[in-house]
Amino acid sequence: MVNRSILVTRWLMLVLALAMCMGCDRSGRRGDLHQFIPIEPGLNVIVISFDALRADALGVYNAQKKTSPVIDSFAVEALVFDQAHSTAQSTPTSFASVFTGRMPFRSFIKWKLVSEQTLAGYLHEKGYVTSFITDNVQINKERHFDQGFDHFEVIESSDDADMLPKVLSSIEQYKGDKFFSWFHFLSPHAPYDYYEMSKQFYDSNYNGRFKQSVPVNYTLESPEEIKYVRQLYDGKVYYADNIFANIIEAIKVAGLMDNTVIILTSDHGEEFLEHGGTEHDSLFEEVVKIPLIVRHPHALRSGRTDIPYANVDFFPTLSGILGVPCGFSLDGIDVGTANLDEKVTLAIAMTKSEKFEASIRQRNVKLIESCTPKKQRQIFDLNNDPMEKANLGEGHLQIKDLSAKLREAMGGDPCRIIESSVQGVAPSEGLSKEQVQKLRSLGYIK
Incomplete structure (x- = not known):
């Protein structure tokens, strides 16, 4: 039997949402x-x-292969953002934005998170117990990513299966x-390994050098290699989907489905020679669309939205949803709640090839500026x-306007500002030998 009090509560929520909408300022798109x-x-x-x-790479975002059946099922009763982007192409710079609500060139200086209010610290002040668990050594205490967390743990393993028990225990x-x-x-970060559970994605006739694994910093020499490497990546996405399934089951067993907001996201994407690069070394859509x-x-309902979201918006948007x-x-x-008419989305790249880039997008037009000579x-x-695929070139009507907006948003010359945020400090500075070795194994440093 349906609980009458729940129906009344949801009806009141709907009335409140409609009332809020009726009171909105109609001068700008909200x-x-x-x-939802x-x-x-x-x-x-x-x-x-x-x-x-x-x-x-996910079915819910039109992947051709069935890489994510559990995530796709989860999305049916959720809100899917079709225009979600990262502010950066690397893990630490992306997380700096997510945790602080500030762009990486303001929040991640000399390869460290600056000391300021974080999302975790803010929610802690509002009575939340805050915790973070990862197996990516890029997000560590030495870089000050633990700010605001009651519990912060980096698992010393590159296999997500070793981290999963810690996660399940944390939920309980x-x-x-x-x-x-x-x-x-x-997952599904490189190296891309062969998983028996994912063998349906692999070409069984391929017998090249990447048959069992693709290392970091790899190069591709043939169309066959490009195809097979992408298959290994898809297999690792399927592996990640299996990890996700275990977590959702644990949430259900713990009785948390009715009082918990559950969010699935990523820090950045991955590229496979769409624009000449591999892994994540640019600001093209395959890297920044998440x-x-x-x-x-x-x-109130499930569905999809084309809200122009960047992960720097995570802090204020989530705190708004939680009523704080x-x-x-x-x-x-x-x-x-914000007026989205003039919203611009920025992204910066501080890549392992020491190539700095900045981009700005407004509505459907996107500008990428390279810091090459x-x-x-x-x-x-x-x-x-x-x-x-088609660069519209210097003659495009909006290039001067977007370039000016990029400089206005960043507070000056993008290349100078990105370089200034690094200040000549190597990404390995201040880390232990073990952490440096792990970073090297993941291709973050040479």
């Missing part, structure tokens, strides 16, 4: 977030993120509290050219 997700204090939050997971441990937990898994799927236990909006100024905005600029119309 996000439709709260047509109500503002509700007191809910728990579990974020599950996978490293280097590009959006289009905090189920009686009001909590905010983030679990970041290394999945974002939000399941609210009392959602942050009252201080951030680079990110609450996409559920030639200062190359590329501009794309993503509505007509979503694969970014």
